[in-house]
Amino acid sequence: MKDIRVRFAPSPTGPLHIGGARSALFNFLLARKYGGSVILRIEDTDLERSSRESEKDIMDSLRWLGLSWDEGPDIGGPYGPYRQMERLDIYKKYVEKLFEKGYAYHCYCTEEELEQQRQELLAKGEMPRYTGVCYGLSEEERRKREEEGRKPVVRFRVPQDRIIEINDLVRGKVSFESSGIGDFIIVKSDGVPTYNFAVVVDDHEMGITHVIRAEEHLSNTPRQVLLYEALGLTPPEFAHISLILGKDRSKMSKRHGATSINQYRREGYLPEAMVNFLALLGWSPEGEEEVFSVDQLIERFSMDRVAKSPAVFDLEKLRWLNGVYIRNSDLERIAGLALPYLQEAGYASENPGPEEWERIKNVVEAVREYLGALSEITEHVRIFFETQFDFEDEKAAAVLREEQVPAVMEALKSKLAGVDSLDKEGAKKLLKEVSKEVKLKGRKVFMPIRVALTGMTHGPELHDIIPLLGAEEVIRRVEASMAKVRE
RNA sequence: GGCCCGUUGGUCAAGUGGUUAAGACACCGGCCUUUCACGCCGGUAACAGGGGUUCGAAUCCCCUACGGGUCACCA
Numbered sequence: 001m002k003d004i005r006v007r008f009a010p011s012p013t014g015p016l017h018i019g020g021a022r023s024a025l026f027n028f029l030l031a032r033k034y035g036g037s038v039i040l041r042i043e044d045t046d047l048e049r050s051s052r053e054s055e056k057d058i059m060d061s062l063r064w065l066g067l068s069w070d071e072g073p074d075i076g077g078p079y080g081p082y083r084q085m086e087r088l089d090i091y092k093k094y095v096e097k098l099f100e101k102g103y104a105y106h107c108y109c110t111e112e113e114l115e116q117q118r119q120e121l122l123a124k125g126e127m128p129r130y131t132g133v134c135y136g137l138s139e140e141e142r143r144k145r146e147e148e149g150r151k152p153v154v155r156f157r158v159p160q161d162r163i164i165e166i167n168d169l170v171r172g173k174v175s176f177e178s179s180g181i182g183d184f185i186i187v188k189s190d191g192v193p194t195y196n197f198a199v200v201v202d203d204h205e206m207g208i209t210h211v212i213r214a215e216e217h218l219s220n221t222p223r224q225v226l227l228y229e230a231l232g233l234t235p236p237e238f239a240h241i242s243l244i245l246g247k248d249r250s251k252m253s254k255r256h257g258a259t260s261i262n263q264y265r266r267e268g269y270l271p272e273a274m275v276n277f278l279a280l281l282g283w284s285p286e287g288e289e290e291v292f293s294v295d296q297l298i299e300r301f302s303m304d305r306v307a308k309s310p311a312v313f314d315l316e317k318l319r320w321l322n323g324v325y326i327r328n329s330d331l332e333r334i335a336g337l338a339l340p341y342l343q344e345a346g347y348a349s350e351n352p353g354p355e356e357w358e359r360i361k362n363v364v365e366a367v368r369e370y371l372g373a374l375s376e377i378t379e380h381v382r383i384f385f386e387t388q389f390d391f392e393d394e395k396a397a398a399v400l401r402e403e404q405v406p407a408v409m410e411a412l413k414s415k416l417a418g419v420d421s422l423d424k425e426g427a428k429k430l431l432k433e434v435s436k437e438v439k440l441k442g443r444k445v446f447m448p449i450r451v452a453l454t455g456m457t458h459g460p461e462l463h464d465i466i467p468l469l470g471a472e473e474v475i476r477r478v479e480a481s482m483a484k485v486r487e
Numbered sequence: 488g489g490c491c492c493g494u495u496g497g498u499c500a501a502g503u504g505g506u507u508a509a510g511a512c513a514c515c516g517g518c519c520u521u522u523c524a525c526g527c528c529g530g531u532a533a534c535a536g537g538g539g540u541u542c543g544a545a546u547c548c549c550c551u552a553c554g555g556g557u558c559a560c561c562a
Contacts, residue, residue, distance in 0.1 A: 011562045046561055111560085129489095129558070153560055171492070180490050180558080188560040195562045219491055219557040242493075242555090249554060277499095280511085284500055288510045307500075310555065314498045317512040327525075369525045431521085446521035458523030 004036025005209050008062075008069070009199070011043040012054035015260035016061035018252060018313065019214055019244045022278045026241060027212045028067045029279070029301040039206055040072030042083040043199070045192050050085075061261040065271050066294055071206075079206040084198050091193040094201050094231060095154060095186065103230040104186065106152035107134035108145040129182025130155065154187035156197070156227065164222040169210075169239035170306045176222040184223055196220055200227040203236055212239040212303075215310075239303055241282055242310040252313055264318075268341065268374025270329070273322035281311045291324055319372030326371050335364040338374050345378040347385045359468065366464040383454040384468050387477075391484075392456040399451045400485040404438065408445050409452065409478050411437040416471045427463040452481040 006027040010020055031038045040059070044050040059074065071077025081087055098104035107130075109117075117131065135157060137145075145152075162178035186197035193201070203211060218240040228235040246256030258264055264274060272293065279297050280290060283306050292300065326334055339360065342348035348360055367380040383389070391397040399405075411434045422430065431449075435441045446462060453465055453474060466474055 009562090013562075043562065049561075114559095151560095168492095174491070176490070182558080184558095185560055190560080192560085194560070199562085214556095215492065216556055217562085220562090222491095240492085245555080247498090251555075280499065282499090284510095286501090288501095290499095290511050305501095309493050309500095311500090312498060314512065317499065320512055323525095367524095370523085435521090441521075443521055450522065456523085460523085462521070 003209075004031055004034045005039060005207050006031045006036060006212060007039040007041050007203070007206065007208050008067075009041040009043050009202075009213075010058050011046055011049075012051060012058060013046060013049040014054055014057075015262050016058045017259055018261065018278070020058075021061065021065060021067075021261050021274070022244065022281060023213055023241065024062060024067050025065070025275060025278050026239075026283070026301075026306070027210075029298055030210060030212065030303065032298045033301050036209070037071065038067075038069040039077070039079070039208070040069040040074075040082060041202060041206070042073055043195065044083055044085050045195065045198055047085075047190075047192065057262060061265070064265055065261065065275055067275075084193070084202065087198075087202065088191070088193075090205060091187070091198060091201055094197075095193075098154075098156065098186070098230060101230060103157050104154050105135050105157060105183075106137070106142060107155045107183075107185070108137075108142070108150045108152050109134060110150070129180075130184070132157070132183050135183065151189035153185045153189050155183040156186045156223075156230070158183050158223075158226060162226070164225050166221050166225065166238055168218070169212075169237055169303050170308055171218070171240060174218065174221075176219075178222070178226065181223060181226075186227075196223045197227060200224050200231070200233075204228070204231075204233050208236050210237045210239065212241060215240045215242050239306070241306060242308060244281060245310050245312045247312060249310075249312060256313070257315065266375075268337065268371075268376070269318065269322050270325045270337070270374075273318065273325045276325075277318045277321050280317075281313070282307050291321070323369075323372045326368050326374065331361055331365055331368075334368060334374075335361045338364050338377050341375050341377050342381065345381075345385075347378070347381060362464070362468055366460040366468065380459075383456070383459060383465065387473070389455040391451065396451050396455060396457050397485055399447050399457065400481060402444070402448065404440055404444055405448045406482075407438045408434065408440070408448050409482060412449060413475055413478060416475055419471045422471065423467055424463050427466040430466075431462060449478075452478045455481070 008024040008027050010016065010024075028038055030036070040062070042055055044055070055073075059072075062069070069075075071079060071082065073082040076082075095104060114130070117133070121129070121131070132155075134155070158178055158181050160179055163175055164178060165173060165175045168174055184196060185194050187193050202208075221238055221240075225235055244252045246252045248256075252259055258267065261274065265271075275294055275297070276290075276292055279292070279301070283301065285292065285300050286305070335357075339348055339352070342360065342363075343350065349356060352360060363381050363384050364377070366384075367377060370380050371377060415430050415433055415437075419426075419430075431446070435445050438445060447457065450459065450462060451457060453462075453469065459465070469477070
């Protein structure tokens, strides 16, 4: 079998979108699975909206996700250049070919004229499409229009009464009639090719074997197939994957929340969670397992397990999956990723020294099981950093009014007196001693301590909290809380 | 509107003519635990509707409904 070559071809008109990332992922998985190549091609022919900033953002996001490419604008490759605006001379040759074969012609219609034609067709109840009024214009007519200062576009002459059949890897056979397609523009009046044309030239020139892209391109495919035929070329395999929808089942957009990869990155989602989640959106593994590393995904991925139907983006499931990775990843790494959020909240210094770093790691370890995203950490670590706090609710305050509480607190304070450092094990032991001393156990002794120290009836393990606060602060909080409850 | 694609629990989804219609998230309940969470165990919940074909349809065909895509000098 010929080596697989896939491409991811974003237009740099904004940050990398969730859907674009998933297309890139599927291409990546297929290529890596079969030892093929991934080509990154920048489709920047929309001069108005394309920007180098977007291009950079897209590449950053792809790298962050771990979706590498083998050829691209940054690293070059044997089929370059990899930005369409740098390939204009290549397209020119193909346009010439089309002219020679009689498949291309100049069109001088203005926007107003086109709009008028459209209205007329609509009025007749016909489908609005370009009917080829400029086809077969004589030299003289053309010269006349040029003299008027009109800049022509190049249109492709669509053969009539053709049935175009596509064998889509995810949808099976799909057929279209060419009569539903008007003569479309392949070169704009400024000499820049349009998408449908450039994509054909580039996919061919770059030796692309499989085109995996979003479903919105399905109805463009017959145009491209016609172009391949006119040029005497063989089309690649196509696979059109379904769209990603928002909660209300319409196409994912800003109002559904974050749509770009970098937003999720900023909110503290881990790249492996994003990749894992995106893979599950439209593809399903064979077994019952759903948590997979990229390598496992590569091993298991296959196009025939890609779903046809669109999928709603389920943030809850992403949060769960992200939580799985937060809990299971190396603490050093998670703490490092959580640090910016702690710094922003004023809980960590700009450059933590070894001692502070140690404390931060312990804090992160104590609360990581609560997190769906790293940014949520600030809500859970307040108890370690805010020395002033109120009781969460009346229920919490009431705990401290129970009759055994004074004895518990006295025992705790006396055990703590003179202790200058204690670790988790020390704290466990100390709590046990307190329990023994007051001859009570369970929530009778531990809940009051928890409330006295944090103001809340829930939270991390007491033996994690106490070492982090230190004996002195524990005593201080106990006294402050007891004073408060006596008021 | 024409053309194209799609429709299994709230969500992601398995399923390719005969299954008690998987699994995951969410939800509910229980266990674990000094609390919450984590973890473990269990539960509620689905084949859009109507016609066919067939001994038998979630699976095949047709129609309807609904959702989406596309019909740009955007990709």
